[in-house]
Amino acid sequence: MSGLTLVAVSLLQQTIPLTKPVASTTDPLSQIIAVRELSDGRVLVVDIKEKSVQLLDGKLQLIKSIGREGKGPGEYAMPVGLVPMPSDVTYLVDLMWQRFLPIEPDGSTGAPVAFTALAPSLVDCTT
Numbered sequence: 001m002s003g004l005t006l007v008a009v010s011l012l013q014q015t016i017p018l019t020k021p022v023a024s025t026t027d028p029l030s031q032i033i034a035v036r037e038l039s040d041g042r043v044l045v046v047d048i049k050e051k052s053v054q055l056l057d058g059k060l061q062l063i064k065s066i067g068r069e070g071k072g073p074g075e076y077a078m079p080v081g082l083v084p085m086p087s088d089v090t091y092l093v094d095l096m097w098q099r100f101l102p103i104e105p106d107g108s109t110g111a112p113v114a115f116t117a118l119a120p121s122l123v124d125c126t127t
Helices: 005-012
Strands: 032-037 043-047 050-055 062-066 079-084 089-094 099-103
Touching: 032 079, 043 079
Parallel strands: none
Antiparallel strands: 032 043, 043 050, 050 062, 079 089, 089 099
16 A cells, blocks of 8 residues: 555544543443544544444443454454544545445444545555
């Protein structure tokens, strides 16, 4: 994968400094790499070490685990980011398969979208 791909993905994400915690979770999380708060206060969390994506309520209690490791529908290999889309849809960034996995507000997943389908000139899969 080219460095340009990584730059393009990282430009889509915004860094927000954290302040005093307002809630905590007892669910096992090892290495959080991305978080997205939805409009109703629920939160999507990507744990790169556990290769998991979780939907939590406003008190950070697990609502559901989203997808699983693999290459099929609703699956991912290397979840590394969350890209906010309109209407609380979120694109999960899967670097291994070079695609986005749409996550609906209810936690269901849509058909994967290849990086090249959105920005073919930014993705060079030959290096």
